[in-house]
Amino acid sequence: MTVQGPYPSYPIDSAVLERFVAETSPEAVTSFVASFVELAPERLRRIRRACTARQTEQAVIALLSLRSSAAMIGADRLVEATSVLLRGLRTVPRPWAMIDDAVDHQLGAAVDEVLPALTGRAGWTA
Numbered sequence: 422m423t424v425q426g427p428y429p430s431y432p433i434d435s436a437v438l439e440r441f442v443a444e445t446s447p448e449a450v451t452s453f454v455a456s457f458v459e460l461a462p463e464r465l466r467r468i469r470r471a472c473t474a475r476q477t478e479q480a481v482i483a484l485l486s487l488r489s490s491a492a493m494i495g496a497d498r499l500v501e502a503t504s505v506l507l508r509g510l511r512t513v514p515r516p517w518a519m520i521d522d523a524v525d526h527q528l529g530a531a532v533d534e535v536l537p538a539l540t541g542r543a544g545w546t547a
Contacts, residue, residue: 432534437495450494457490458539465532468506472524475517477510484510491535499531 442450464487471480488503506528509520 432496432498432531432538434495434497437493437497441493441495453490454494454539457494458536460490461487461532461536465529468528469524472517472520475515477515481507481510494539496531496535499528499535502527502531 438450441453445453464483467483468480468487471477471483484503484507488500488507491499491503502523506520506523509516509523
């Protein structure tokens, strides 16, 4: 399995993904990536719903889930976007306007950047 980016700021850190393959198997990583791609839109919707409803605990749970999965595949900018939101959610009083903006722009953009890379349109091969 190889991951090659067409430019230096490729959304997937190939070293992380290669290490994941070495620790498991190409089949396991392919399955994990397929699940990640399938679940990402719903995870993002869940985060948006929780933030809109000001359900901090639900937002934190959904962000932690997305962040840990993103870290496993080397999606560093997505990890950073979730970390920014988690820091905001831990601030009291919560800066909801900043959080809502970050969910819509930073997190959404990071997911939109990662998914094409994982679905073969930008260098993913298994």
